[in-house]
Amino acid sequence: MSERALRIRFDDVGKAYRRRHLKSFLLKDILRGLAREEDETDRFWALRHVGFEVREGETVAVLGQNGSGKSTTLSLVAGACHPTEGRVSVRGRIAPMLALGVGFEPDMTAPENAYVNASLLGVSREELTERLEVILRFAELGDFVDTPVRHFSTGMTARLGFAVAMHVDADILLVDEVLAVGDGAFQTKCLARIRELHDEGRTMLFVTHDLAAAREICTRGIWIREGEIAVDAPIEECLAEYQAFLDQR
Amino acid sequence: MSSAPPSAWLHRTPRGTYIGDQDGQPARLGGAARLVDQLWRFRDTLYVFAASKFRAAHRAQMLGLLWPIAYPTVLMIVMSVVFGVVFKTDIEGYPVLLMLGLVPWHFLSHAWTSGMHALLVHAEIVKRTAVPPWVIITGTVLSDLYNLGFSSLSVLPLIAFYPEQFHVSLALLWLPLIVVALVAFGLGLGLASGVLNVVFRDTGYIVDSILIALFWATPIIYPMSRVPGVGHTLMHLNPMATIVEAIRVIVIEGASPPDNILIALFGGSFGVLLFGVVVYRLFAPTVSDHV
Numbered sequence: 001m002s003e004r005a006l007r008i009r010f011d012d013v014g015k016a017y018r019r020r021h022l023k024s025f026l027l028k029d030i031l032r033g034l035a036r037e038e039d040e041t042d043r044f045w046a047l048r049h050v051g052f053e054v055r056e057g058e059t060v061a062v063l064g065q066n067g068s069g070k071s072t073t074l075s076l077v078a079g080a081c082h083p084t085e086g087r088v089s090v091r092g093r094i095a096p097m098l099a100l101g102v103g104f105e106p107d108m109t110a111p112e113n114a115y116v117n118a119s120l121l122g123v124s125r126e127e128l129t130e131r132l133e134v135i136l137r138f139a140e141l142g143d144f145v146d147t148p149v150r151h152f153s154t155g156m157t158a159r160l161g162f163a164v165a166m167h168v169d170a171d172i173l174l175v176d177e178v179l180a181v182g183d184g185a186f187q188t189k190c191l192a193r194i195r196e197l198h199d200e201g202r203t204m205l206f207v208t209h210d211l212a213a214a215r216e217i218c219t220r221g222i223w224i225r226e227g228e229i230a231v232d233a234p235i236e237e238c239l240a241e242y243q244a245f246l247d248q249r
Numbered sequence: 250m251s252s253a254p255p256s257a258w259l260h261r262t263p264r265g266t267y268i269g270d271q272d273g274q275p276a277r278l279g280g281a282a283r284l285v286d287q288l289w290r291f292r293d294t295l296y297v298f299a300a301s302k303f304r305a306a307h308r309a310q311m312l313g314l315l316w317p318i319a320y321p322t323v324l325m326i327v328m329s330v331v332f333g334v335v336f337k338t339d340i341e342g343y344p345v346l347l348m349l350g351l352v353p354w355h356f357l358s359h360a361w362t363s364g365m366h367a368l369l370v371h372a373e374i375v376k377r378t379a380v381p382p383w384v385i386i387t388g389t390v391l392s393d394l395y396n397l398g399f400s401s402l403s404v405l406p407l408i409a410f411y412p413e414q415f416h417v418s419l420a421l422l423w424l425p426l427i428v429v430a431l432v433a434f435g436l437g438l439g440l441a442s443g444v445l446n447v448v449f450r451d452t453g454y455i456v457d458s459i460l461i462a463l464f465w466a467t468p469i470i471y472p473m474s475r476v477p478g479v480g481h482t483l484m485h486l487n488p489m490a491t492i493v494e495a496i497r498v499i500v501i502e503g504a505s506p507p508d509n510i511l512i513a514l515f516g517g518s519f520g521v522l523l524f525g526v527v528v529y530r531l532f533a534p535t536v537s538d539h540v
Contacts, residue, residue: 006271017538079261079379081537087273088261098377103298105305112301119297120378148308 007091007172007203008054008077014085015072016043046072047227048085056171059204061214061235063242064224070207073224074098074174077205092171092203095121099176100161106150110141110160113149117164131167138193139163140186159186166193173197176207191217211239265534291384298388303395317399321351322406328470340472342414342501345407349500350469350493352400357435357489358460360393364439365446365456372540382536383529386443390436397428404500416503423499423506427492430518434488437518437525444532447539468493485509488517 019042047069054060062070075081076088078096103116114135118128128135136145139160149157175194194217198204208214214221214235221238223231231241257268307313328351329344340346367389368375368382375382408415446452467489468476476484484490491514495506506514 009271011273075376075537076261078377079259079266080376082261082263082265082534084263086262089258089271089273091258091271094379096378099373102373102377103301103371105301105308107305107308108301112304115297116301119294120374120380122294122379124293125297 004056004058005091006053007056007058008052008205009089010050010052010073010076010086011089012086013050013076013083013088014048015046015069015076015081016084017046018042019044045084045227047076047224050086050224050227050229052222052229052232054203054205056203057198057201058220059198059218060206061218061221061238062205062207062224063211063214063221063238064230068224069227070224071098071176074176074205074207077172078174090172093122093169094172094174095165095168095170096174097162097165097176098174100158100165102161104149104157104161107148109146109148110136110139110144111146113160114164117161118168121165121168122170123168127169135163135167138166138189155183155186162190166190166197171203173202173204175204177209211243215239263534287381287383291380294380295384295388295391298384299391299394302389302392306392314399317396318403321348321355321400322403324351324355325403332470342411345404345411345414345501346472346497347470348404348407349497350467352397352404353431353492353496354464354467354469354489355400356393356397356431357438358464359396360390360432360435361438361442361456361460363393364390364435365442365452367439368443368447368536368540375537375540382444382533383440386439386529387436390432390439393435394428394432397431414501416501418503420499420503420505423495427495427499427514430488430515431492433522434492434518437522440522440525441528444529444536447536448532463487463489466490472497485513486517488514488521491517 050069050073062073064070072081074096075098076083077090078094078098079090080096080098101113101117103120104113105116108116111132114132115125115128119125139156139162141156141160144152144156149160152160173194191213194204198217204217206214206218218235221231221233221235221242222229223238223242225245230245231238233241258271258273260267260269260273307316310316312319325344325348328347332338332347333343364386367386371385374380374385442452442456446456466484466487468484473481473484473490473494491510495510495514498504498506498510
């Protein structure tokens with residue numbers, strides 16, 4: 001069997017953020033700061049020298065501690081930001097689930113917000129109209145379908161956001177720690193939907209701290225440590241090394 | 250839509266985004282073609298976003314859509330009393346003159362300020378989706394177009410009071426084109442100040458000051474013909490002045506605006522739009538790092 005086609009490629013990627021050292025807001029200090037050349041001490045490298053490839057149908061867990069660069073990696077794939085070094089390449093339609101319910105307006109109803117949210121994720125109006133019923137059923141909103149989102153509980157808002165994101169017809173799914181929404185039953189349903197998408201051959205990138213979920217869904221793990229890839233291996237191997245690291249501390 | 254056609258690769262580098270093959274060889278796509286490509290790809294998002302902004306803005310209000318009509322009317326009445334009764338202006342049909350200046354002005358000032366704040370208000374979209382910042386700024390400015398449509402209706406009641414100040418003629422066909430120029434002007438200012446406001450948070454105050462100066466430098470409470478000498482010539486450099494003047498000529502005189510006004514109007518408005526696009530392109534790649 002020939003190898004599957006590439007979907008994502010990171011080519012020696014680095015992402016730096018500026019660290020502001022501004023201690024004084026006096027005009028002369030600000031002007032002096034502007035005149036000074038930016039040097040390395042002003043920069044914080046969230047990611048550096050990161051290279052990996054993801055092929056079609058792979059589900060990859062991105063592991064690591066807080067602040068290690070996991071979310072930055074996903075933002076780069078999503079196209080929400082540009083790399084400072086190197087090249088990020090993607091092929092295909094992306095569903096970036098970096099946050100749930102982006103663009104929700106509190107005074108609008110669930111269907112109205114579904115259209116806005118979906119269109120920000122790249123779904124056209126016609127596509128959403130086809131899927132709206134499925135989405136609303138998935139979100140389990142009951143009588144609240146025509147109620148402004150303002151009156152939703154936190155769980156309901158998150159469920160609606162999740163339902164939309166789960167029904168974007170994308171080649172690449174990016175999931176950043178958004179699985180932790182809803183109660184047990186809803187989580188089970190989400191995992192089932194994710195497995196369904198995996199079986200359809202979608203490519204997925206998961207950021208999660210739930211190692212059990214990672215083991216269950218993913219085929220491969222990438223452990224990012226202080227902005228660099230520590231381990232990139234089949235999921236069991238990667239989890240074992242990461243677990244050993246966590247136990248040591 | 251948030252990415253290239255299924256077969257093409259989308260490459261992001263420190264210098265920007267381009268479409269190419271797997272090895273990173275860029276596809277041949279010039280500046281103009283890329284602009285068209287972007288507009289086409291995000292047309293649906295732009296429409297849905299603009300429509301939802303407009304709907305959300307009026308949803309929670311009791312008077313809702315009456316506000317865009319009521320607001321300029323209230324301003325017109327107040328100013329008519331101040332300048333008509335207190336200062337005793339000799340201009341015939343002064344409320345009509347005033348209203349034809351206030352309506353486009355209100356659109357511009359609102360579109361500019363809301364466009365300027367759009368990226369900060371919708372920071373989450375900038376940070377968490379692949380939607381480029383221009384879609385958010387443009388959608389915000391365009392959502393004000395709905396308001397302009399409604400606030401234009403506030404001119405109609407004046408026909409009953411000052412029928413001699415209105416001339417229905419073929420020149421009215423110029424109005425849609427003038428509105429296009431007005432939107433281009435507002436969009437150019439919104440794009441430039443929108444990205445600048447993210448990087449330099451002082452932009453808001455600077456724009457507020459400019460707006461006050463621009464209000465008085467635009468013939469809103471006075472006719473352009475009252476401005477003498479060099480001032481009158483210089484005023485042509487202000488696209489808002491020529492826009493208001495053109496609207497008054499069309500509605501009150503029922504004539505096409507003179508050539509010099511039209512040239513200054515379209516040249517100025519689209520010049521500002523071009524300026525906005527240039528500033529936008531300079532700052533856009535770093536916007537998501539700053540919001």
